Amino acid sequence: MERVSEGGAVSPGADLSAIQCLNTMDCVAVTSKPTNCVFSRSSRLDKEMTKTPGVTSAPDALKPSVPNWRCDAFKHGEEDQPLSSPVEQVASPFTGTIPKLIVTHDDLDPGQDSPQIRDLTLSMGGFSLDLHRDEDSPCSDSGCGGSPAPSYFHRKLSSSSSAGLSSASSFEESEDDFTGSDIEPNILSPSMCKMFVSPDELGGTKPWKLKTMVHCQPWVQLAGHAGNFQAGENGKLLKKYCQCEQLCLQQLMNDKLRPFVPGYYGVVQHNNQDYNLMDDLLAEFDSPSIMDCKMGSRTYLEEELMKAREHPRLRRDMYEKMVAVDPSAPSPEERAQQAVLKPDYMQWRETLSSTATLAFRIEGIKKADGTCNTSFKKTKCKGQVTKALNEFMDGNRQLLRSYLQRLEELRCVLEISNFFKTHEVVGSSLLFVHDASGLARVWMIDFGKTVKLPSPQTLDHRTPWAEGNREDGYLCGLDNLIQIFGEMLQNSQTLS
Numbered sequence: 454m455e456r457v458s459e460g461g462a463v464s465p466g467a468d469l470s471a472i473q474c475l476n477t478m479d480c481v482a483v484t485s486k487p488t489n490c491v492f493s494r495s496s497r498l499d500k501e502m503t504k505t506p507g508v509t510s511a512p513d514a515l516k517p518s519v520p521n522w523r524c525d526a527f528k529h530g531e532e533d534q535p536l537s538s539p540v541e542q543v544a545s546p547f548t549g550t551i552p553k554l555i556v557t558h559d560d561l562d563p564g565q566d567s568p569q570i571r572d573l574t575l576s577m578g579g580f581s582l583d584l585h586r587d588e589d590s591p592c593s594d595s596g597c598g599g600s601p602a603p604s605y606f607h608r609k610l611s612s613s614s615s616a617g618l619s620s621a622s623s624f625e626e627s628e629d630d631f632t633g634s635d636i637e638p639n640i641l642s643p644s645m646c647k648m649f650v651s652p653d654e655l656g657g658t659k660p661w662k663l664k665t666m667v668h669c670q671p672w673v674q675l676a677g678h679a680g681n682f683q684a685g686e687n688g689k690l691l692k693k694y695c696q697c698e699q700l701c702l703q704q705l706m707n708d709k710l711r712p713f714v715p716g717y718y719g720v721v722q723h724n725n726q727d728y729n730l731m732d733d734l735l736a737e738f739d740s741p742s743i744m745d746c747k748m749g750s751r752t753y754l755e756e757e758l759m760k761a762r763e764h765p766r767l768r769r770d771m772y773e774k775m776v777a778v779d780p781s782a783p784s785p786e787e788r789a790q791q792a793v794l795k796p797d798y799m800q801w802r803e804t805l806s807s808t809a810t811l812a813f814r815i816e817g818i819k820k821a822d823g824t825c826n827t828s829f830k831k832t833k834c835k836g837q838v839t840k841a842l843n844e845f846m847d848g849n850r851q852l853l854r855s856y857l858q859r860l861e862e863l864r865c866v867l868e869i870s871n872f873f874k875t876h877e878v879v880g881s882s883l884l885f886v887h888d889a890s891g892l893a894r895v896w897m898i899d900f901g902k903t904v905k906l907p908s909p910q911t912l913d914h915r916t917p918w919a920e921g922n923r924e925d926g927y928l929c930g931l932d933n934l935i936q937i938f939g940e941m942l943q944n945s946q947t948l949s
């Protein structure tokens with residue numbers, strides 16, 4: 454396997470330019486626009502990622518009193534499963550140092566949501582006009598105005614001594630921006646990670662933007678909020694603290710779904726920011742291909758809908774995302790306000806994509822060859838989805854079979870899971886990961902908007918949603934995915 458040890462050594466097969474790069478500056482992201490060539494750490498993002506006070510920090514009662522690093526190794530109940538490894542591994546608190554966040558990202562394009570804009574709130578009639586993200590949803594925590602360009606950051610893959618997290622100290626010492634001229638052209642070898650972003654927001658008429666990234670077995674964030682993650686060491690990942698997610702992960706560690714979610718290790722803190730510590734699901738793969746599918750027929754919580762009615766907050770950032778995809782999408786009223794309400798934006802996204810019809814949508818695909826596509830906003834009909842899935846698996850039947858089996862197993866477990874029955878699961882994704890060895894797995898991720906129902910209410914996750922019933926359509930989405938995978942397998946057998 455092409456793994457990088459702590460000292461920067463690379464095992465046979467790694468590309469020389471990548472090795473040089475790793476040894477000198479760990480990881481560099483460059484884009485096709487010279488002025489965009491950035492060797493960045495995330496100090497700016499760090500500042501932007503401020504959450505609502507109640508959400509940013511774990512309740513003190515949940516945190517053990519270990520200075521600087523704290524790890525909340527929660528207690529296991531006995532509900533469904535015996536104790537599993539994650540919690541056993543964190544019997545003692547972390548003593549390592551927390552790395553700085555390492556996120557590489559494009560500079561904002563003109564017209565895109567900018568930090569300055571996000572800091573403003575204006576009043577407009579009976580509405581307040583928020584130029585930043587909604588902070589009301591359980592895990593609206595990163596303040597970054599929606600999905601990021603896929604983020605990559607280098608992680609150390611050694612299981613070296615320092616318990617805890619990967620160090621990015623070399624980044625801390627190298628804050629200078631790199632301009633295009635700083636990068637030797639021959640560094641851009643074919644082995645580097647090419648990231649193609651096809652802005653379907655631009656109607657698919659523009660050529661894909663080519664970004665090139667050094668291939669150094671980076672951790673990849675395909676979807677979600679920019680700046681929400683930090684690399685951890687020893688196959689761990691830190692995600693910005695969200696109480697809702699913490700509660701879910703804690704319960705999931707004792708549920709039948711445990712094998713289908715990342716192992717959870719409690720809360721850790723650094724620089725006054727709390728993180729949920731969990732398994733990095735990519736860690737056991739070598740140059741993985743990854744796909745994020747957002748599950749369910751609804752992507753906003755009923756709670757969010759009610760809040761939006763009580764305190765309508767107009768979102769300019771969402772208006773801008775909307776017109777970037779389809780300039781004719783806003784209503785005349787929204788156009789006049791240059792802003793939309795979050796539920797309206799979310800519903801528009803649902804009907805534009807396959808969420809409304811198939812109860813799942815593809816959010817992003819990154820392949821082992823480095824190509825990355827997060828432009829599935831208009832991937833709506835079954836044919837388009839099938840095509841994207843085929844490309845993700847390169848028509849490999851063995852992969853199809855493995856994924857299908859895993860999805861069927863997941864469905865069986867979901868149908869008997871106590872956790873699943875008692876939670877409204879919204880905005881959660883299935884993360885598909887495979888590599889050239891043929892290893893293919895699927896996990897449930899993102900429980901930032903997964904909310905416990907008042908007892909004794911339960912959901913079947915298939916009944917169509919009507920406001921008040923809190924149904925989320927999760928199993929409809931899984932049924933459809935399984936059907937599509939099954940048909941793909943059948944077709945591939947017929948063809949061969």
Ligand SMILES: O=P(O)(O)O[C@H]1[C@H](O)[C@@H](OP(=O)(O)O)[C@H](OP(=O)(O)O)[C@@H](OP(=O)(O)O)[C@H]1O
Binds near residue numbers: 598795899
């Ligand atoms: O995908 P795009 O079109 O960018 O829209 C995003 C996603 O729906 C986010 O969901 P997810 O986190 O599942 O990716 C959602 O975060 P929430 O989970 O907070 O609802 C964002 O809301 P805001 O965070 O309010 O901007 C919304 O702007």
Ligand SMILES: Nc1ncnc2c1ncn2[C@@H]1O[C@H](COP(=O)(O)OP(=O)(O)O)[C@@H](O)[C@H]1O
Binds near residue numbers: 676734735
């Ligand atoms: N445990 C994990 N292991 C590996 N990658 C992950 C893990 N959790 C999330 N990711 C990556 O981060 C992306 C966003 O995750 P998500 O939890 O949905 O973030 P957000 O809450 O910001 O929406 C996923 O698409 C995936 O690429």
